[in-house]
Amino acid sequence: MxxxxxxxxxxxxxxxxxxxxxxxxxxxxxxxxxxxxxxxxxxxxxxxxxxxxxxxxxxxxxxxGIPPEHVQLVGEALAEAGLDARASASPTLVIALADHVSFALRRQRLGVAVEYPVVAEVKNLYAGEYAQARALLAAINARSDEPLPDAEAVALALHLVNAGFASGDLSWTYTMTGVIQQMMDVIGQSYGLELDPGCVSVGRFVTHLRYLFVRIEQHEQLDQQHSPVGGAIRAAYPRAVACAERLASIVELRLGSPLTDDEVSYLALHVARVTETAA
CATH class of the missing domain: 2.30.24.10 (CAT RNA-binding domain)
Known part of the structure:
Protein backbone atom coordinates (compact mmCIF):
# COMPACT_ATOMS: atom_id res chain seq x y z
CA MET A 1 0.00 0.00 0.00
CA GLY A 65 -7.31 13.00 17.46
CA ILE A 66 -8.38 9.89 19.38
CA PRO A 67 -5.87 8.17 21.66
CA PRO A 68 -4.96 4.76 20.14
CA GLU A 69 -5.75 2.99 23.42
CA HIS A 70 -9.34 4.26 23.22
CA VAL A 71 -9.73 2.92 19.68
CA GLN A 72 -8.40 -0.42 20.89
CA LEU A 73 -10.70 -0.30 23.93
CA VAL A 74 -13.79 0.19 21.76
CA GLY A 75 -12.70 -2.44 19.24
CA GLU A 76 -12.26 -5.07 21.96
CA ALA A 77 -15.54 -4.08 23.64
CA LEU A 78 -17.44 -4.37 20.36
CA ALA A 79 -16.09 -7.88 19.88
CA GLU A 80 -17.02 -8.92 23.43
CA ALA A 81 -20.53 -7.48 23.02
CA GLY A 82 -21.00 -9.50 19.84
CA LEU A 83 -20.96 -6.41 17.64
CA ASP A 84 -17.78 -7.08 15.68
CA ALA A 85 -19.83 -7.94 12.57
CA ARG A 86 -21.52 -4.53 12.73
CA ALA A 87 -18.16 -2.86 13.20
CA SER A 88 -16.78 -4.67 10.14
CA ALA A 89 -19.79 -3.65 8.06
CA SER A 90 -19.50 -0.03 9.21
CA PRO A 91 -15.88 0.89 10.03
CA THR A 92 -16.92 4.47 10.69
CA LEU A 93 -18.97 3.14 13.63
CA VAL A 94 -15.74 2.24 15.44
CA ILE A 95 -14.37 5.74 14.87
CA ALA A 96 -17.59 7.43 16.03
CA LEU A 97 -17.82 5.25 19.14
CA ALA A 98 -14.13 5.69 19.98
CA ASP A 99 -14.47 9.45 19.64
CA HIS A 100 -17.51 9.47 21.92
CA VAL A 101 -15.98 7.16 24.52
CA SER A 102 -12.72 9.11 24.55
CA PHE A 103 -14.59 12.35 25.22
CA ALA A 104 -16.82 10.65 27.81
CA LEU A 105 -13.75 9.39 29.68
CA ARG A 106 -12.29 12.90 29.73
CA ARG A 107 -15.58 14.24 31.09
CA GLN A 108 -15.53 11.52 33.74
CA ARG A 109 -12.07 12.55 34.90
CA LEU A 110 -13.20 16.17 35.15
CA GLY A 111 -16.35 15.20 37.05
CA VAL A 112 -18.66 16.59 34.37
CA ALA A 113 -22.00 14.78 34.26
CA VAL A 114 -24.15 14.76 31.11
CA GLU A 115 -27.86 14.04 30.98
CA TYR A 116 -29.44 12.69 27.80
CA PRO A 117 -33.01 14.01 27.32
CA VAL A 118 -34.08 11.15 25.04
CA VAL A 119 -33.63 8.27 27.51
CA ALA A 120 -37.25 7.09 27.37
CA GLU A 121 -37.45 7.43 23.59
CA VAL A 122 -34.27 5.42 23.02
CA LYS A 123 -35.35 2.65 25.40
CA ASN A 124 -38.77 2.40 23.75
CA LEU A 125 -38.02 3.04 20.08
CA TYR A 126 -34.63 1.34 19.79
CA ALA A 127 -34.90 -1.49 22.29
CA GLY A 128 -32.54 -3.71 20.28
CA GLU A 129 -29.80 -1.11 19.95
CA TYR A 130 -30.23 -0.11 23.60
CA ALA A 131 -29.68 -3.70 24.74
CA GLN A 132 -26.58 -3.89 22.55
CA ALA A 133 -25.37 -0.56 23.92
CA ARG A 134 -25.70 -1.77 27.51
CA ALA A 135 -23.63 -4.84 26.68
CA LEU A 136 -21.09 -2.61 24.94
CA LEU A 137 -20.92 -0.24 27.92
CA ALA A 138 -20.39 -3.16 30.30
CA ALA A 139 -17.52 -4.41 28.11
CA ILE A 140 -15.98 -0.92 28.02
CA ASN A 141 -16.24 -0.49 31.78
CA ALA A 142 -14.71 -3.91 32.39
CA ARG A 143 -11.58 -2.67 30.58
CA SER A 144 -11.45 0.84 32.03
CA ASP A 145 -10.16 2.19 35.33
CA GLU A 146 -12.82 4.93 35.11
CA PRO A 147 -16.20 3.26 34.53
CA LEU A 148 -18.70 5.35 32.61
CA PRO A 149 -22.20 5.94 34.04
CA ASP A 150 -25.18 3.88 32.89
CA ALA A 151 -26.60 6.92 31.07
CA GLU A 152 -23.86 6.57 28.43
CA ALA A 153 -25.74 3.52 27.08
CA VAL A 154 -28.24 5.97 25.58
CA ALA A 155 -25.56 7.78 23.59
CA LEU A 156 -23.96 4.51 22.50
CA ALA A 157 -27.36 3.25 21.34
CA LEU A 158 -27.86 6.38 19.24
CA HIS A 159 -24.50 5.78 17.57
CA LEU A 160 -25.58 2.22 16.77
CA VAL A 161 -28.82 3.54 15.28
CA ASN A 162 -26.95 6.20 13.35
CA ALA A 163 -24.66 3.58 11.80
CA GLY A 164 -27.62 2.36 9.78
CA PHE A 165 -27.98 5.65 7.96
CA ALA A 166 -26.03 7.27 5.17
CA SER A 167 -25.52 10.46 7.17
CA GLY A 168 -22.69 10.58 9.66
CA ASP A 169 -24.40 13.45 11.49
CA LEU A 170 -25.71 12.23 14.85
CA SER A 171 -28.00 15.28 15.06
CA TRP A 172 -30.08 13.67 12.30
CA THR A 173 -30.64 10.65 14.54
CA TYR A 174 -31.63 12.89 17.45
CA THR A 175 -34.13 14.68 15.20
CA MET A 176 -35.45 11.39 13.84
CA THR A 177 -35.95 10.08 17.38
CA GLY A 178 -37.97 13.14 18.34
CA VAL A 179 -40.10 12.93 15.21
CA ILE A 180 -40.88 9.23 15.76
CA GLN A 181 -41.94 9.88 19.34
CA GLN A 182 -44.12 12.80 18.26
CA MET A 183 -45.78 10.64 15.61
CA MET A 184 -46.46 7.90 18.16
CA ASP A 185 -48.06 10.47 20.46
CA VAL A 186 -50.30 11.74 17.65
CA ILE A 187 -51.50 8.21 16.85
CA GLY A 188 -52.26 7.55 20.50
CA GLN A 189 -54.16 10.82 20.87
CA SER A 190 -56.08 10.34 17.61
CA TYR A 191 -57.34 6.91 18.63
CA GLY A 192 -57.45 7.36 22.40
CA LEU A 193 -54.96 4.53 22.85
CA GLU A 194 -51.74 3.92 24.74
CA LEU A 195 -49.35 2.21 22.34
CA ASP A 196 -47.12 -0.56 23.67
CA PRO A 197 -43.51 0.01 22.49
CA GLY A 198 -42.87 -3.71 22.81
CA CYS A 199 -45.71 -4.64 20.48
CA VAL A 200 -44.67 -6.30 17.20
CA SER A 201 -46.78 -3.92 15.10
CA VAL A 202 -45.23 -0.88 16.82
CA GLY A 203 -41.78 -2.31 16.21
CA ARG A 204 -42.57 -2.77 12.53
CA PHE A 205 -43.90 0.78 12.36
CA VAL A 206 -40.72 2.21 13.89
CA THR A 207 -38.63 0.18 11.42
CA HIS A 208 -40.77 1.53 8.56
CA LEU A 209 -40.22 5.09 9.80
CA ARG A 210 -36.47 4.60 10.02
CA TYR A 211 -36.32 3.49 6.38
CA LEU A 212 -38.71 6.30 5.44
CA PHE A 213 -36.25 8.82 6.88
CA VAL A 214 -33.44 7.22 4.90
CA ARG A 215 -35.51 7.64 1.72
CA ILE A 216 -36.23 11.26 2.63
CA GLU A 217 -32.56 11.99 3.23
CA GLN A 218 -31.58 10.33 -0.03
CA HIS A 219 -34.46 11.98 -1.96
CA GLU A 220 -35.82 8.57 -2.95
CA GLN A 221 -39.38 8.52 -1.63
CA LEU A 222 -41.83 5.96 -2.97
CA ASP A 223 -43.72 7.73 -5.73
CA GLN A 224 -45.64 5.50 -8.13
CA GLN A 225 -48.24 7.56 -9.97
CA HIS A 226 -51.79 6.28 -9.37
CA SER A 227 -50.51 3.35 -7.32
CA PRO A 228 -53.24 0.67 -7.10
CA VAL A 229 -51.88 -0.46 -3.72
CA GLY A 230 -52.01 3.08 -2.38
CA GLY A 231 -55.55 3.51 -3.67
CA ALA A 232 -56.66 0.27 -2.02
CA ILE A 233 -55.13 1.30 1.32
CA ARG A 234 -56.86 4.68 1.21
CA ALA A 235 -60.20 3.08 0.42
CA ALA A 236 -59.90 0.49 3.18
CA TYR A 237 -58.59 2.72 6.01
CA PRO A 238 -60.00 6.27 5.72
CA ARG A 239 -59.49 7.03 9.44
CA ALA A 240 -55.90 5.81 9.33
CA VAL A 241 -55.33 7.94 6.21
CA ALA A 242 -56.53 11.04 8.07
CA CYS A 243 -54.10 10.23 10.89
CA ALA A 244 -51.29 9.54 8.40
CA GLU A 245 -51.83 12.93 6.83
CA ARG A 246 -51.29 14.50 10.25
CA LEU A 247 -48.09 12.50 10.56
CA ALA A 248 -47.00 13.70 7.12
CA SER A 249 -47.51 17.29 8.29
CA ILE A 250 -45.17 16.63 11.23
CA VAL A 251 -42.52 15.24 8.89
CA GLU A 252 -42.78 18.23 6.58
CA LEU A 253 -42.61 20.66 9.49
CA ARG A 254 -39.70 18.98 11.27
CA LEU A 255 -37.68 17.71 8.30
CA GLY A 256 -38.73 20.18 5.61
CA SER A 257 -39.80 17.43 3.21
CA PRO A 258 -43.39 16.82 2.07
CA LEU A 259 -44.34 13.16 1.72
CA THR A 260 -45.60 11.64 -1.51
CA ASP A 261 -49.06 10.09 -1.71
CA ASP A 262 -47.54 6.61 -1.69
CA GLU A 263 -45.57 7.30 1.49
CA VAL A 264 -48.72 8.62 3.19
CA SER A 265 -50.62 5.51 2.10
CA TYR A 266 -48.03 3.17 3.61
CA LEU A 267 -47.98 5.26 6.77
CA ALA A 268 -51.76 4.78 6.94
CA LEU A 269 -51.38 1.02 6.58
CA HIS A 270 -49.01 0.92 9.54
CA VAL A 271 -51.27 3.21 11.57
CA ALA A 272 -54.16 0.80 10.93
CA ARG A 273 -52.08 -2.20 12.01
CA VAL A 274 -50.75 -0.49 15.14
CA THR A 275 -54.17 0.70 16.29
CA GLU A 276 -55.94 -2.57 15.53
CA THR A 277 -53.40 -4.41 17.66
CA ALA A 278 -53.64 -1.91 20.51
CA ALA A 279 -57.44 -1.70 20.52
Whole structure:
Protein backbone atom coordinates (compact mmCIF):
# COMPACT_ATOMS: atom_id res chain seq x y z
CA MET A 1 0.00 0.00 0.00
CA UNK A 2 1.17 3.52 -0.81
CA UNK A 3 1.08 6.29 1.79
CA UNK A 4 -0.95 9.30 0.67
CA UNK A 5 -0.92 11.43 3.79
CA UNK A 6 0.53 11.20 7.30
CA UNK A 7 -1.68 12.52 10.11
CA UNK A 8 0.49 11.61 13.08
CA UNK A 9 2.78 8.82 14.27
CA UNK A 10 -0.14 6.41 14.46
CA UNK A 11 -2.51 7.29 11.57
CA UNK A 12 -1.91 7.48 7.83
CA UNK A 13 -4.08 7.63 4.74
CA UNK A 14 -3.02 5.14 2.08
CA UNK A 15 -4.09 3.60 -1.23
CA UNK A 16 -4.48 -0.16 -1.20
CA UNK A 17 -3.95 -2.65 -4.01
CA UNK A 18 -7.55 -2.19 -5.19
CA UNK A 19 -7.04 1.56 -5.60
CA UNK A 20 -9.18 2.45 -2.56
CA UNK A 21 -8.27 5.13 -0.06
CA UNK A 22 -7.96 3.47 3.35
CA UNK A 23 -7.14 4.72 6.83
CA UNK A 24 -4.45 2.74 8.63
CA UNK A 25 -3.58 2.83 12.31
CA UNK A 26 -0.67 1.37 14.25
CA UNK A 27 1.89 2.61 16.73
CA UNK A 28 4.78 4.24 14.89
CA UNK A 29 3.14 3.68 11.51
CA UNK A 30 3.51 7.33 10.55
CA UNK A 31 6.86 7.98 12.23
CA UNK A 32 9.24 9.47 9.64
CA UNK A 33 6.85 8.25 6.92
CA UNK A 34 6.39 10.26 3.73
CA UNK A 35 3.72 10.34 1.01
CA UNK A 36 4.65 7.99 -1.81
CA UNK A 37 6.40 5.49 0.40
CA UNK A 38 5.21 1.92 0.89
CA UNK A 39 3.39 1.06 4.09
CA UNK A 40 5.15 -1.37 6.44
CA UNK A 41 2.39 -4.00 6.89
CA UNK A 42 3.91 -5.25 10.15
CA UNK A 43 3.03 -1.93 11.80
CA UNK A 44 -0.65 -1.90 10.75
CA UNK A 45 -3.07 -2.85 13.52
CA UNK A 46 -6.36 -1.64 12.00
CA UNK A 47 -7.63 -0.78 8.55
CA UNK A 48 -10.67 1.46 8.05
CA UNK A 49 -12.35 1.60 4.64
CA UNK A 50 -14.62 4.68 4.47
CA UNK A 51 -18.13 3.82 3.26
CA UNK A 52 -21.24 5.71 2.13
CA UNK A 53 -19.18 8.41 0.46
CA UNK A 54 -17.56 9.52 3.72
CA UNK A 55 -14.54 11.77 3.24
CA UNK A 56 -11.40 9.71 4.04
CA UNK A 57 -9.40 12.82 4.98
CA UNK A 58 -12.05 13.95 7.47
CA UNK A 59 -12.33 10.51 9.06
CA UNK A 60 -8.56 10.12 9.27
CA UNK A 61 -8.22 13.54 10.89
CA UNK A 62 -10.92 12.60 13.41
CA UNK A 63 -9.21 9.30 14.14
CA UNK A 64 -5.84 11.02 14.58
CA GLY A 65 -7.31 13.00 17.46
CA ILE A 66 -8.38 9.89 19.38
CA PRO A 67 -5.87 8.17 21.66
CA PRO A 68 -4.96 4.76 20.14
CA GLU A 69 -5.75 2.99 23.42
CA HIS A 70 -9.34 4.26 23.22
CA VAL A 71 -9.73 2.92 19.68
CA GLN A 72 -8.40 -0.42 20.89
CA LEU A 73 -10.70 -0.30 23.93
CA VAL A 74 -13.79 0.19 21.76
CA GLY A 75 -12.70 -2.44 19.24
CA GLU A 76 -12.26 -5.07 21.96
CA ALA A 77 -15.54 -4.08 23.64
CA LEU A 78 -17.44 -4.37 20.36
CA ALA A 79 -16.09 -7.88 19.88
CA GLU A 80 -17.02 -8.92 23.43
CA ALA A 81 -20.53 -7.48 23.02
CA GLY A 82 -21.00 -9.50 19.84
CA LEU A 83 -20.96 -6.41 17.64
CA ASP A 84 -17.78 -7.08 15.68
CA ALA A 85 -19.83 -7.94 12.57
CA ARG A 86 -21.52 -4.53 12.73
CA ALA A 87 -18.16 -2.86 13.20
CA SER A 88 -16.78 -4.67 10.14
CA ALA A 89 -19.79 -3.65 8.06
CA SER A 90 -19.50 -0.03 9.21
CA PRO A 91 -15.88 0.89 10.03
CA THR A 92 -16.92 4.47 10.69
CA LEU A 93 -18.97 3.14 13.63
CA VAL A 94 -15.74 2.24 15.44
CA ILE A 95 -14.37 5.74 14.87
CA ALA A 96 -17.59 7.43 16.03
CA LEU A 97 -17.82 5.25 19.14
CA ALA A 98 -14.13 5.69 19.98
CA ASP A 99 -14.47 9.45 19.64
CA HIS A 100 -17.51 9.47 21.92
CA VAL A 101 -15.98 7.16 24.52
CA SER A 102 -12.72 9.11 24.55
CA PHE A 103 -14.59 12.35 25.22
CA ALA A 104 -16.82 10.65 27.81
CA LEU A 105 -13.75 9.39 29.68
CA ARG A 106 -12.29 12.90 29.73
CA ARG A 107 -15.58 14.24 31.09
CA GLN A 108 -15.53 11.52 33.74
CA ARG A 109 -12.07 12.55 34.90
CA LEU A 110 -13.20 16.17 35.15
CA GLY A 111 -16.35 15.20 37.05
CA VAL A 112 -18.66 16.59 34.37
CA ALA A 113 -22.00 14.78 34.26
CA VAL A 114 -24.15 14.76 31.11
CA GLU A 115 -27.86 14.04 30.98
CA TYR A 116 -29.44 12.69 27.80
CA PRO A 117 -33.01 14.01 27.32
CA VAL A 118 -34.08 11.15 25.04
CA VAL A 119 -33.63 8.27 27.51
CA ALA A 120 -37.25 7.09 27.37
CA GLU A 121 -37.45 7.43 23.59
CA VAL A 122 -34.27 5.42 23.02
CA LYS A 123 -35.35 2.65 25.40
CA ASN A 124 -38.77 2.40 23.75
CA LEU A 125 -38.02 3.04 20.08
CA TYR A 126 -34.63 1.34 19.79
CA ALA A 127 -34.90 -1.49 22.29
CA GLY A 128 -32.54 -3.71 20.28
CA GLU A 129 -29.80 -1.11 19.95
CA TYR A 130 -30.23 -0.11 23.60
CA ALA A 131 -29.68 -3.70 24.74
CA GLN A 132 -26.58 -3.89 22.55
CA ALA A 133 -25.37 -0.56 23.92
CA ARG A 134 -25.70 -1.77 27.51
CA ALA A 135 -23.63 -4.84 26.68
CA LEU A 136 -21.09 -2.61 24.94
CA LEU A 137 -20.92 -0.24 27.92
CA ALA A 138 -20.39 -3.16 30.30
CA ALA A 139 -17.52 -4.41 28.11
CA ILE A 140 -15.98 -0.92 28.02
CA ASN A 141 -16.24 -0.49 31.78
CA ALA A 142 -14.71 -3.91 32.39
CA ARG A 143 -11.58 -2.67 30.58
CA SER A 144 -11.45 0.84 32.03
CA ASP A 145 -10.16 2.19 35.33
CA GLU A 146 -12.82 4.93 35.11
CA PRO A 147 -16.20 3.26 34.53
CA LEU A 148 -18.70 5.35 32.61
CA PRO A 149 -22.20 5.94 34.04
CA ASP A 150 -25.18 3.88 32.89
CA ALA A 151 -26.60 6.92 31.07
CA GLU A 152 -23.86 6.57 28.43
CA ALA A 153 -25.74 3.52 27.08
CA VAL A 154 -28.24 5.97 25.58
CA ALA A 155 -25.56 7.78 23.59
CA LEU A 156 -23.96 4.51 22.50
CA ALA A 157 -27.36 3.25 21.34
CA LEU A 158 -27.86 6.38 19.24
CA HIS A 159 -24.50 5.78 17.57
CA LEU A 160 -25.58 2.22 16.77
CA VAL A 161 -28.82 3.54 15.28
CA ASN A 162 -26.95 6.20 13.35
CA ALA A 163 -24.66 3.58 11.80
CA GLY A 164 -27.62 2.36 9.78
CA PHE A 165 -27.98 5.65 7.96
CA ALA A 166 -26.03 7.27 5.17
CA SER A 167 -25.52 10.46 7.17
CA GLY A 168 -22.69 10.58 9.66
CA ASP A 169 -24.40 13.45 11.49
CA LEU A 170 -25.71 12.23 14.85
CA SER A 171 -28.00 15.28 15.06
CA TRP A 172 -30.08 13.67 12.30
CA THR A 173 -30.64 10.65 14.54
CA TYR A 174 -31.63 12.89 17.45
CA THR A 175 -34.13 14.68 15.20
CA MET A 176 -35.45 11.39 13.84
CA THR A 177 -35.95 10.08 17.38
CA GLY A 178 -37.97 13.14 18.34
CA VAL A 179 -40.10 12.93 15.21
CA ILE A 180 -40.88 9.23 15.76
CA GLN A 181 -41.94 9.88 19.34
CA GLN A 182 -44.12 12.80 18.26
CA MET A 183 -45.78 10.64 15.61
CA MET A 184 -46.46 7.90 18.16
CA ASP A 185 -48.06 10.47 20.46
CA VAL A 186 -50.30 11.74 17.65
CA ILE A 187 -51.50 8.21 16.85
CA GLY A 188 -52.26 7.55 20.50
CA GLN A 189 -54.16 10.82 20.87
CA SER A 190 -56.08 10.34 17.61
CA TYR A 191 -57.34 6.91 18.63
CA GLY A 192 -57.45 7.36 22.40
CA LEU A 193 -54.96 4.53 22.85
CA GLU A 194 -51.74 3.92 24.74
CA LEU A 195 -49.35 2.21 22.34
CA ASP A 196 -47.12 -0.56 23.67
CA PRO A 197 -43.51 0.01 22.49
CA GLY A 198 -42.87 -3.71 22.81
CA CYS A 199 -45.71 -4.64 20.48
CA VAL A 200 -44.67 -6.30 17.20
CA SER A 201 -46.78 -3.92 15.10
CA VAL A 202 -45.23 -0.88 16.82
CA GLY A 203 -41.78 -2.31 16.21
CA ARG A 204 -42.57 -2.77 12.53
CA PHE A 205 -43.90 0.78 12.36
CA VAL A 206 -40.72 2.21 13.89
CA THR A 207 -38.63 0.18 11.42
CA HIS A 208 -40.77 1.53 8.56
CA LEU A 209 -40.22 5.09 9.80
CA ARG A 210 -36.47 4.60 10.02
CA TYR A 211 -36.32 3.49 6.38
CA LEU A 212 -38.71 6.30 5.44
CA PHE A 213 -36.25 8.82 6.88
CA VAL A 214 -33.44 7.22 4.90
CA ARG A 215 -35.51 7.64 1.72
CA ILE A 216 -36.23 11.26 2.63
CA GLU A 217 -32.56 11.99 3.23
CA GLN A 218 -31.58 10.33 -0.03
CA HIS A 219 -34.46 11.98 -1.96
CA GLU A 220 -35.82 8.57 -2.95
CA GLN A 221 -39.38 8.52 -1.63
CA LEU A 222 -41.83 5.96 -2.97
CA ASP A 223 -43.72 7.73 -5.73
CA GLN A 224 -45.64 5.50 -8.13
CA GLN A 225 -48.24 7.56 -9.97
CA HIS A 226 -51.79 6.28 -9.37
CA SER A 227 -50.51 3.35 -7.32
CA PRO A 228 -53.24 0.67 -7.10
CA VAL A 229 -51.88 -0.46 -3.72
CA GLY A 230 -52.01 3.08 -2.38
CA GLY A 231 -55.55 3.51 -3.67
CA ALA A 232 -56.66 0.27 -2.02
CA ILE A 233 -55.13 1.30 1.32
CA ARG A 234 -56.86 4.68 1.21
CA ALA A 235 -60.20 3.08 0.42
CA ALA A 236 -59.90 0.49 3.18
CA TYR A 237 -58.59 2.72 6.01
CA PRO A 238 -60.00 6.27 5.72
CA ARG A 239 -59.49 7.03 9.44
CA ALA A 240 -55.90 5.81 9.33
CA VAL A 241 -55.33 7.94 6.21
CA ALA A 242 -56.53 11.04 8.07
CA CYS A 243 -54.10 10.23 10.89
CA ALA A 244 -51.29 9.54 8.40
CA GLU A 245 -51.83 12.93 6.83
CA ARG A 246 -51.29 14.50 10.25
CA LEU A 247 -48.09 12.50 10.56
CA ALA A 248 -47.00 13.70 7.12
CA SER A 249 -47.51 17.29 8.29
CA ILE A 250 -45.17 16.63 11.23
CA VAL A 251 -42.52 15.24 8.89
CA GLU A 252 -42.78 18.23 6.58
CA LEU A 253 -42.61 20.66 9.49
CA ARG A 254 -39.70 18.98 11.27
CA LEU A 255 -37.68 17.71 8.30
CA GLY A 256 -38.73 20.18 5.61
CA SER A 257 -39.80 17.43 3.21
CA PRO A 258 -43.39 16.82 2.07
CA LEU A 259 -44.34 13.16 1.72
CA THR A 260 -45.60 11.64 -1.51
CA ASP A 261 -49.06 10.09 -1.71
CA ASP A 262 -47.54 6.61 -1.69
CA GLU A 263 -45.57 7.30 1.49
CA VAL A 264 -48.72 8.62 3.19
CA SER A 265 -50.62 5.51 2.10
CA TYR A 266 -48.03 3.17 3.61
CA LEU A 267 -47.98 5.26 6.77
CA ALA A 268 -51.76 4.78 6.94
CA LEU A 269 -51.38 1.02 6.58
CA HIS A 270 -49.01 0.92 9.54
CA VAL A 271 -51.27 3.21 11.57
CA ALA A 272 -54.16 0.80 10.93
CA ARG A 273 -52.08 -2.20 12.01
CA VAL A 274 -50.75 -0.49 15.14
CA THR A 275 -54.17 0.70 16.29
CA GLU A 276 -55.94 -2.57 15.53
CA THR A 277 -53.40 -4.41 17.66
CA ALA A 278 -53.64 -1.91 20.51
CA ALA A 279 -57.44 -1.70 20.52
Missing amino acids: EILRVFNNNVVLARDGAGREVILTGRGLGFQARPGRTVDPTLVTRTFIPADGRDPDHLAELLA
